[in-house]
Amino acid sequence: MGWLRGSFDRLEGRLLAELRTEAAEAGAAANGSAADCTAAPPQTVGELPPCVQRYLELADAASCKYMVLTSTQIGQFKYSADDASPWQRMKVTLSASPSVPAFHWSARCTFKPLIGMRGSDSRVRGSGRLDWRLWGWLPAHSANGPELDRTLLVRWLADAPGCPQAMLPSASLRWEAVPGFESEARAVLSHGGITVSGVFTFDGEGLVSSFRTDDYVMPLAGGGQERRPWLVRYRGHTRVKVADNTSGGSGSSSDGDQQGSLFVPTDCEACRVESSGREVLYVRFQLEKLSSH
Structure with a gap:
């Protein structure tokens, strides 16, 4: 039992190490040391829809230079779409690269009384992986493949407001x-031969308020999967301090009172959108802390 639990820890360690390596390589490429001369240059900020320009300025996105950002969150989720089904608590850690679509998400939760669950979703080097285990050691569910790669690419995009960079x-x-729609803009994300997109909506203050996509692949109750609309809402924007866990000092190039902090939403929730248009809220999170690596 201990060996199986240890194998899960070792797998997470390898994925996190590979995530940091991929992020470092992306940072080097962005700085020109490994640039792809055949690739089209990125858009300039001046070429973006005005609502996106305003948001990036409000969030001071250009001043952030994080390689990997880790957020700790407290969450709740439902196993069933039934409105009467109880909410279950979960503790979540998300480590993500803001410069390349790569992340590792891990969670601990209670499935039923006395039955604990530990699991992770990751997208590293363009490859998605899902692994859930009862009590942290007994395999319960795992997945990989093209549809998961696509879904986790969408996940990275939905999590992007957590690091405006x-x-x-x-x-x-x-x-x-x-x-x-002047308050909406479509984000198109391409990586690893896959392209996904979704529409971000910005509120009257210029802050990101929601994300909606048709590229999310949902598991079906009777087995199988299909693409369905997916909706994420963001609230509670505030400036949050970023603990520096790097060996070389600050993980941000911000100046003055903005050094070591990010302006991010602190509450988010996700809904499945059924064919009838009904929104089924099934997960919600509250940010506890941020750290750089």
């Missing part, structure tokens, strides 16, 4: 205006 245009991310 990730919302900047890049070789992977471009922005498009939504005709007739």
Whole structure:
């Protein structure tokens, strides 16, 4: 039992190490030391839809230079779409690179009384992996493959407001205006041969308030999976301090009172959108702390 639990820890360690390596390589490429001369240059901020420009300025996105950002969150989720089903608590740690679509998400939760669950979702080097275990050692569910790769690419995009640096245009991310909707913009993310997109909505203050996509793949109750609309909402924007866990000092190039902090949403929730249009809220999170690595 201890050996099986240890194998899960070792797997997480390898994935996190590979995530940091991929992030470092992406940072070197962005600085020009490994640039792809054949790739189209990223959009300039001036080429973006005005609502995106305003948000990036409010969030001071250009001043952030994090390689890997880790957020600790307290969450609740439902196993069933039934409105009467109880909420279950979970503790979540998300480590993500804002410069390349790569992340590792791990959680601990209670499935039923006396039955604990530990699991992780990761997308590293363009490959997605899902692994859940009862009590942290007994295999319960695992998955990989093209559809999971796509879904986890969408997940990275939905998590991007948690580090505004990730919302900047890049070789992977471009922005498009939504005709007739000045407060909306479509983000198009391409990586590892996969392209996904979704529409971000910005509120009257210019802050990101929601994300909606048709590229999320949902598991079906009777088995199988299908793409369905997926909606994420963001609230509670505030400036949060970032603990520096790097060996070389500050993980940010911000100056003055903004050094070592990010302006991010602290509450988010996700809904499955059924064919009838009904929104089924199934998970919600509250940010506890941020740290750089």
